[in-house]
Amino acid sequence: MSQAQNFSDGITRLNPEGVVDASAYGFSQAVVVKGPGHYIHISGQFAGDAEGNLVGDTMEAQMKQTFLNLKRVIDASGGKPEHVVFVRVLIVDHEDRYLAPLMEEEANLFGSNHPASTLIPVPRLALEGMLFEIEATLFVPDE
Numbered sequence: 001m002s003q004a005q006n007f008s009d010g011i012t013r014l015n016p017e018g019v020v021d022a023s024a025y026g027f028s029q030a031v032v033v034k035g036p037g038h039y040i041h042i043s044g045q046f047a048g049d050a051e052g053n054l055v056g057d058t059m060e061a062q063m064k065q066t067f068l069n070l071k072r073v074i075d076a077s078g079g080k081p082e083h084v085v086f087v088r089v090l091i092v093d094h095e096d097r098y099l100a101p102l103m104e105e106e107a108n109l110f111g112s113n114h115p116a117s118t119l120i121p122v123p124r125l126a127l128e129g130m131l132f133e134i135e136a137t138l139f140v141p142d143e
Helices: 059-077 096-110
Strands: 003-006 011-015 030-033 037-045 084-092 116-122 132-141
Touching: 030 084, 037 059, 059 096, 059 132, 084 096
Parallel strands: 084 116
Antiparallel strands: 003 011, 011 030, 037 132, 084 132
C-alpha cells in the first residue's frame, strides 16, 4: 500500500510500498507537484550570522543555526516550510550520530511535511570550520 499525503496545494508526498518508509527518517521518497504555482530555489544555507560569521563549532550547533537561517529565507521568499519539496544536505565527515540531530531539526521545521531529501557527505565546505549546509526547493501554489 502506498503511503501518500495529498494536500489541496497540489503537493503529494509518497513513500510507496516495497521501498523503505522514509517518513520515519524525516523525508519522503518522492514529492509530486501539480497545479498552478511557482518554484523557489534557496541557495545553500550555513551557520552564519547576519555578517557572515560562523556560529557554533559543533555539528549540532551549526545545524540549529542553519535551520534558523533556512526558516528566515523561506519566510522572506513568501513560502512556508510545508512548501519545501526537496532539500539537499551536505555534512562534513558525516557520521551516523549526526542523523538524530538532523532529524530533530527537520521535524522542528517541517513537521510531518517531509520533503524529498539527499544527504551528501563531503570532506569540506566553502568556509573553514563550516560543517553543515542545506539547500531547498519550494513549490508555492497560486492563491
